[in-house]
Each structure stands twice: as structure tokens, then as C-alpha cells.
Amino acid sequence: MIIVTRRGVTEAEIDHIRERIEGQGLRTHVSRGETRVVIGCIGDEARLQHLPLGTLPGVEAVHPVMKPYKLAAMQFAAEPTRIPFGSIEIGGPGIVVVAGPCSVENMEVMKETADFVSSKGARGLRGGAFKPRTSPYSFQGLGKEGLEILSEVRRHSGLPVVTEVMDTRQVELVAEYADALQVGARNMQNFPLLTEVGRTHRPVLLKRGMSATVKDLLLAAEYVMSQGNMNVMVCERGIRTFETATRNTFDLAAIPILKKETHLPVIADPSHGAGRRDLVHALAYAAVAAGADGLLVEVHPDPETAWSDGEQTLDFQEFESLMEGLRPFAAATGREMA
Ligand code: PEP
Numbered sequence: 001m002i003i004v005t006r007r008g009v010t011e012a013e014i015d016h017i018r019e020r021i022e023g024q025g026l027r028t029h030v031s032r033g034e035t036r037v038v039i040g041c042i043g044d045e046a047r048l049q050h051l052p053l054g055t056l057p058g059v060e061a062v063h064p065v066m067k068p069y070k071l072a073a074m075q076f077a078a079e080p081t082r083i084p085f086g087s088i089e090i091g092g093p094g095i096v097v098v099a100g101p102c103s104v105e106n107m108e109v110m111k112e113t114a115d116f117v118s119s120k121g122a123r124g125l126r127g128g129a130f131k132p133r134t135s136p137y138s139f140q141g142l143g144k145e146g147l148e149i150l151s152e153v154r155r156h157s158g159l160p161v162v163t164e165v166m167d168t169r170q171v172e173l174v175a176e177y178a179d180a181l182q183v184g185a186r187n188m189q190n191f192p193l194l195t196e197v198g199r200t201h202r203p204v205l206l207k208r209g210m211s212a213t214v215k216d217l218l219l220a221a222e223y224v225m226s227q228g229n230m231n232v233m234v235c236e237r238g239i240r241t242f243e244t245a246t247r248n249t250f251d252l253a254a255i256p257i258l259k260k261e262t263h264l265p266v267i268a269d270p271s272h273g274a275g276r277r278d279l280v281h282a283l284a285y286a287a288v289a290a291g292a293d294g295l296l297v298e299v300h301p302d303p304e305t306a307w308s309d310g311e312q313t314l315d316f317q318e319f320e321s322l323m324e325g326l327r328p329f330a331a332a333t334g335r336e337m338a
């Protein structure tokens with residue numbers, strides 16, 4: 001249930017509405033926009049049936065939320081959600097590019113990459129310290145040492161960092177170091193992990209599972225949010241289909257659908273979406289044109305020697321041309337590059 005208040009509603013009226021709802025054992029969430037306030041009800045809505053919510057002072061309308069996800073649903077927020085990431089915001093007017101290698105390999109590669117991508121307009125740094133690899137014999141990431149490198153490179157470059165957390169037992173550690181916690185495609189429905197990251201105060205970058213529908217993705221976001229962490233970004237990174245020309249099939253339509261369905265920022269990952277570096281520019285431009293709030297791009301000084309995902313990783317020159325090419329696509333959607 002969502003309660004939309006009248007223009008000029010007073011704080012006392014808002015408090016009263018919340019008290020009535022909470023008195024029935026539900027929780028409330030208040031979302032304040034420039035012109036209106038939306039009060040979301042979380043819990044067993046049957047208990048509200050006998051309350052005359054529509055007649056309480058300050059109430060303009062009462063809407064049921066028909067979607068299976070509620071906190072993530074567009075109607076739940078008065079305005080699109082903006083998520084703090086270091087000193088910037090994701091989900092505002094500026095399109096944010098987060099770039100870096102697939103895996104954290106060593107200090108030199110991270111520093112060199114951070115300096116370069118930052119000089120070309122990236123606003124965040126990526127790099128996995130814990131890597132979900134298809135084969136147990138592939139490089140599994142540097143673990144804690146990788147987190148220490150990320151934190152040193154953040155100090156050096158000023159870029160906030162996003163890195164993956166794979167296991168509930170790592171959440172506390174990764175949250176200590178990272179500015180945002182990535183939940184990878186393979187863990188999108190790891191419900192204990194979603195619950196655990198939901199208990200932290202770190203923003204979460206939630207990637208779409210490779211066999212997950214848009215609804216599944218939003219329900220996974222709902223898991224995180226239902227624990228109290230509202231700062232979730234959802235990320236399209238391609239899904240598995242019968243197509244073999246690309247590593248995954250980048251679901252471009254998911255971007256405008258997500259923008260309609262949720263107030264959460266939508267990120268696109270053209271690197272995993274394509275699995276091929278020659279397609280990254282095209283998918284990145286298409287994603288921005290389709291309304292993405294940000295991009296997650298794999299970049300390495302020498303992709304050929306990258307420890308993971310080299311085939312889909314841009315070198316510096318390619319990243320520079322990507323950034324130059326993005327501006328007109330951002331402008332075409334009435335936005336700018338952050
Ligand atoms: C990654 O970002 O390097 C990664 C492993 O992504 P995904 O979970 O989308 O495969």
C-alpha cells in the first residue's frame with residue numbers, strides 16, 4: 001500500500017498517518033520528493049483494511065501496489081533514488097562510468113588503470129578481489145590483499161570502488177573496504193547473501209542473474225531493501241540464450257523496462273553483456289540511449305595479459321574513445337556525463 005500525501009502536508013500529519021499504520025504492526029517508509037511525500041507500508045496489508053486511510057488528514061490517495069516487489073516498485077518513491085557513491089551520486093542527472101579490470105591483480109595495474117580512467121572521466125573504479133570463476137582451477141582473486149590494494153588506490157586516485165562479495169562470511173570484511181558491494185550474476189538469488197548485504201549501510205550493485213527475469217532481478221533487490229538497505233542499483237549484464245556469437249545476450253530492452261518499473265538506478269555492463277571487446281562501444285552507447293544511469297566497464301592497461309575476462313576488456317585507447325563517443329548519446333537523452 002502506498003499513501004500519497006497532499007501538497008503542503010504537515011509533519012504532524014505525516015507522523016499521524018505513520019502512527020496509524022505502525023499501530024497495526026506494519027512498517028512505514030517515507031519518500032520525500034520536491035512536491036510530494038509518499039508513505040509506503042511494509043507488512044501484512046490485510047491489517048489495514050478496516051482503517052479509513054483515505055480520510056486521514058493530509059492524505060490525497062491510497063494505492064495498492066500490485067507488483068510482487070514493493071520497496072523497489074516505481075510508485076514506492078516520490079522521485080528516482082540517488083545513491084551516494086564516494087563523493088558522487090548515481091541516479092542523478094549525470095551518467096556515471098565505473099571502470100577497471102575484471103580482477104584486482106596488483107597495485108601497479110590498479111593505480112595505472114585508476115589514473116587513466118579517472119583522467120578520461122570515469123567516476124568510480126571496479127575490480128574483483130573475490131572472483132566467482134566457472135572453473136575452480138581459474139584464478140580466484142587476491143582476497144583480502146585485493147581489498148587492501150583497492151583501498152590504497154582509492155586513497156591515491158580519489159575514485160570510490162566497487163568490488164564483489166560472494167559469501168555471507170565476507171560481507172563484513174568487504175563492506176569495510178568497498179564504497180559499494182557488488183553481488184554478481186551467479187549470486188543474484190543467493191538469498192542469505194542478499195539479506196546480509198541488506199543489513200549493511202553500503203550501496204549494493206546487484207547484477208542480473210544469467211537466467212533471471214527482470215521480475216526476478218527486482219525481487220532480488222527487494223530482498224536487500226527489505227532489510228533496510230534502500231541503496232540498491234540494478235545492473236543488466238546479459239543473459240544466457242541460444243546465441244553463441246556473444247558470451248551473453250545483452251538485454252537492451254531490460255533497461256527501459258527497469259526504468260519504468262523501479263525508482264532504483266539502472267546500470268549497464270556492456271563488457272559481460274558482450275564478452276567481446278569489439279562490441280563494448282556499441283552496447284555502451286545503446287545502453288545510455290536506452291536510459292541507463294551508469295556503465296560498468298572492464299578496462300586494463302594490457303587486456304591480453306589480464307588475469308580474467310581479457311577478451312572483453314578495453315585497453316586505454318579504446319576506453320578513451322568510448323568516453324568521447326558517449327557524450328552525444330547522453331545529450332540525446334537529455335543528460336550529461338557525470
Ligand atoms: C564481474 O563483474 O567481473 C563479474 C564476475 O560479473 P558477473 O557477475 O556479471 O558475471
Ligand code: MN
Nearest residue numbers: 102298308309
Ligand atoms: Mn569480469
